[in-house]
Amino acid sequence: MKLTMIGTGYVGLVSGVCFAELGNEVICVDAAAHKIDMLNAGEVPIYEPGLKELIASNRAKEQLSFTTDLNEAVGYADIIFIAVGTPSLPNGEANLSYIEQAAADIARAMNGHKIIVTKSTVPVGTNEMIRDLISRNTSHSFAVASVPEFLREGTAVQDTLAPDRVVIGTEDGETLRTLVELHKRLTHHIITTDIRSAEMIKYASNAFLATKISFINEIANICEKVGADVTRVAEGMGYDRRIGSAFLKAGIGYGGSCFPKDTEALIQIAGHVDYEFKLLKSVVEVNNDQRFNVIRKLKEALGPLEGRNIAVWGLAFKPDTDDVRDAPAMDIIQSLLAQGAHVRAYDPIAQANFRRELDHPSITWAEDAWEAAQDSEAVCLLTEWSEFRLVDLNELAAVMKDHVLIDGRNVFGPEQVLLSPFRYYSVGRPDLTHLEQRIAVRNG
Ligand SMILES: NC(=O)c1ccc[n+]([C@@H]2O[C@H](COP(=O)([O-])OP(=O)(O)OC[C@H]3O[C@@H](n4cnc5c(N)ncnc54)[C@H](O)[C@@H]3O)[C@@H](O)[C@H]2O)c1
Numbered sequence: 001m002k003l004t005m006i007g008t009g010y011v012g013l014v015s016g017v018c019f020a021e022l023g024n025e026v027i028c029v030d031a032a033a034h035k036i037d038m039l040n041a042g043e044v045p046i047y048e049p050g051l052k053e054l055i056a057s058n059r060a061k062e063q064l065s066f067t068t069d070l071n072e073a074v075g076y077a078d079i080i081f082i083a084v085g086t087p088s089l090p091n092g093e094a095n096l097s098y099i100e101q102a103a104a105d106i107a108r109a110m111n112g113h114k115i116i117v118t119k120s121t122v123p124v125g126t127n128e129m130i131r132d133l134i135s136r137n138t139s140h141s142f143a144v145a146s147v148p149e150f151l152r153e154g155t156a157v158q159d160t161l162a163p164d165r166v167v168i169g170t171e172d173g174e175t176l177r178t179l180v181e182l183h184k185r186l187t188h189h190i191i192t193t194d195i196r197s198a199e200m201i202k203y204a205s206n207a208f209l210a211t212k213i214s215f216i217n218e219i220a221n222i223c224e225k226v227g228a229d230v231t232r233v234a235e236g237m238g239y240d241r242r243i244g245s246a247f248l249k250a251g252i253g254y255g256g257s258c259f260p261k262d263t264e265a266l267i268q269i270a271g272h273v274d275y276e277f278k279l280l281k282s283v284v285e286v287n288n289d290q291r292f293n294v295i296r297k298l299k300e301a302l303g304p305l306e307g308r309n310i311a312v313w314g315l316a317f318k319p320d321t322d323d324v325r326d327a328p329a330m331d332i333i334q335s336l337l338a339q340g341a342h343v344r345a346y347d348p349i350a351q352a353n354f355r356r357e358l359d360h361p362s363i364t365w366a367e368d369a370w371e372a373a374q375d376s377e378a379v380c381l382l383t384e385w386s387e388f389r390l391v392d393l394n395e396l397a398a399v400m401k402d403h404v405l406i407d408g409r410n411v412f413g414p415e416q417v418l419l420s421p422f423r424y425y426s427v428g429r430p431d432l433t434h435l436e437q438r439i440a441v442r443n444g
């Protein structure tokens, strides 16, 4: 099939490339000329494992091309996907201005019947708004559909080529048949529904996953006080198939471009119909506080942070991405700076993006994890990049001035910590800070 993807961000680029990989002919269009220039030069504007190779092979097969010319792109295809951003407005609602712009642009460029599919995460009712907006601006026939995207950054290619399910919301029978045909090679789990339910499935899924994370983080906070180990608790819970083991990793809370904005947006969607989503409000509140446990633990270990050298390992909101949108590291580093600490920051991939968002004379940007740790009094591990797991803690201690390790992602095990000189703080696990407890753990 001939497809157009509007927006070449994390969703549009990955989806467009994967549809090309399946044998479709795809044009990706973006308003940002620098992104299209990069793509046409064989470079990739985002870091996503496996993507660069797929782009190269599909461009070579002439299945995939990139343009800023929306007229050309819309004229070319029968199916137009909208994959532009829907960031938060200051009040938490989704900002639909990019969606409106894309819809208006599509309407003006239409040259015949089109299927217009929204992949962006949009509040319930948005596809109806898109339909109204387009019908006011074109005389051509068209149908709309909501096909929300569930990929995760860092595993976006595999999530797109082998999704758990595809949700197709449309009220038009012919459109449904075409979209099922397009997606049927990806999964047997194709859920067909009305548009409003499809829009809601996306928000409900993200809100539920966010709830799991805040839930386990609160269990972790209690574990710390009662001397239980949240990793064992999560394991024991996860074997119950009704609960499942996924998304029960305690840590410093969720970040990224989706959970924070989509939970806030769903609270607003509910509010607009006079419903107070109390549970989700608490999920957000718990999450907003969880990241500051890093600061509390640092202060417990070091006292006032003024003048201290603190290494921060990991700036991306999760490993295997360069995305720093709503990364917990942003709030944590700002708090460290506000308290007069010197920050030595390192991330293997996301450092340049982070630095563009937050730079400060008291931040030293390190070339590697060791340079960040050099002469520091504490290391705070905020993103579980695999290279951090390989660090020998005794070698790490040797380059540091003092030996505090705040492990925000439970990367290190007691056996590594016990044989090191670190005062070690993790999330929801027994305190290994004091010697008596260390000996007790070591003895069994
Ligand atoms: N990032 C994810 O992991 C993810 C996963 C599932 C769903 N989503 C949802 O998908 C949508 C896109 O997210 P993203 O992370 O890919 O966003 P993004 O910010 O990375 O990319 C959006 C792109 O759209 C382009 N754009 C905006 N308006 C345009 C227009 N009128 N014409 C052409 N291009 C235009 C921008 O220049 C940008 O390159 C959002 O609604 C998001 O909530 C994101």
Ligand SMILES: O=c1ccn([C@@H]2O[C@H](COP(=O)(O)OP(=O)(O)O[C@H]3O[C@H](CO)[C@@H](O)[C@H](O)[C@H]3O)[C@@H](O)[C@H]2O)c(=O)[nH]1
Pocket: 121, 149, 150, 151, 152, 153, 154, 206, 209, 213, 246, 247, 248, 249, 250, 251, 252, 253, 254, 255, 256, 257, 258, 259, 262, 317, 318
């Ligand atoms: O057990 C867990 C799992 C995740 N996280 C954190 O949760 C955030 C989000 O992680 P993840 O869901 O893996 O990444 P995203 O790329 O944000 O993907 C989410 O958001 C996307 C955008 O809507 C959806 O498409 C995906 O299905 C949904 O998983 C990150 O900060 C993780 O560190 C935890 O703290 N504990």
